[in-house]
Amino acid sequence: MRGTLRREGKTNQRLGFDLDPTGQWLVTGDTNGMVSVFGAEMDPDNSEPVSTFQAAQGSVGSVQFTPDGKRLLTCAGSRCFDRKLPLNDDDETDASDDDGEAAPPERSRQDSLQLWSLG
Numbered sequence: 526m527r528g529t530l531r532r533e534g535k536t537n538q539r540l541g542f543d544l545d546p547t548g549q550w551l552v553t554g555d556t557n558g559m560v561s562v563f564g565a566e567m568d569p570d571n572s573e574p575v576s577t578f579q580a581a582q583g584s585v586g587s588v589q590f591t592p593d594g595k596r597l598l599t600c601a602g603s604r605c606f607d608r609k610l611p612l613n614d615d616d617e618t619d620a621s622d623d624d625g626e627a628a629p630p631e632r633s634r635q636d637s638l639q640l641w642s643l644g
Contacts, residue, residue, distance in 0.1 A: 535556055538556075538584055538586055539586060540553065540554055540555065540556070540584070540585070540586055541553070541554070541586060541587040541588060541589075542588065543588050543589050543590050544565055544590070545565075545590045545594045546590060546592060546593070546594040547594060548565055549564070549565055549566075550562055550563070550564065550565055551563045551564075551565045552588045552590065552597060553588060554580065554584070554585025554586060554587070554588050554599060554601070555584070555585060556583075556584045557584075558579055558580055558581040558582050558583055558584070558585055558601065559577050559578070559579055559580065559585070560577065560578055560579075560580045560585055560588060560597070560599060561574035561576070561577045562574055562575055562576040562577070563575065580599045580601060580639065580641070581599070581601030581602070581637055581639075582601075583601055583602055583636075584601060584602070585599050585600070585601045586600055586601065586602070587599070587600040588600075594643070595642070595643055595644050596640055596641060596642055596643060597640070597641040597643055598638070598639070598640050598641075599637075599638070599639050599641065600637075600638050601636065601637045601638075601639070602636030602637065
């Protein structure tokens with residue numbers, strides 16, 4: 526192993542990475558919405574990204590260079606289940622609707638597919 530690159534990834538969601546067409550740069554997203562660019566020639570003494578930018582409010586699960594290497598595609602968001610949650614028999618809260626099921630918590634969806642110019 527030549528080295529290790531660190532990123533925020535406290536999730537069960539897959540977080541992808543890609544190499545640019547020249548093999549010089551490795552790019553990845555994280556759970557904080559950041560995209561990090563690393564030199565693909567690993568330096569075991571320095572695994573810091575050469576560049577970062579905020580691509581989304583939520584997880585960036587996929588990043589992909591275009592074939593010409595001049596643009597980067599990012600896919601952000603997370604899987605959300607918009608369904609009612611059954612109440613526990615012991616639960617005496619009043620946070621239910623008419624049929625006795627709890628309403629799901631409010632979620633802000635930040636799903637996006639974005640194309641970034643690198644030149």
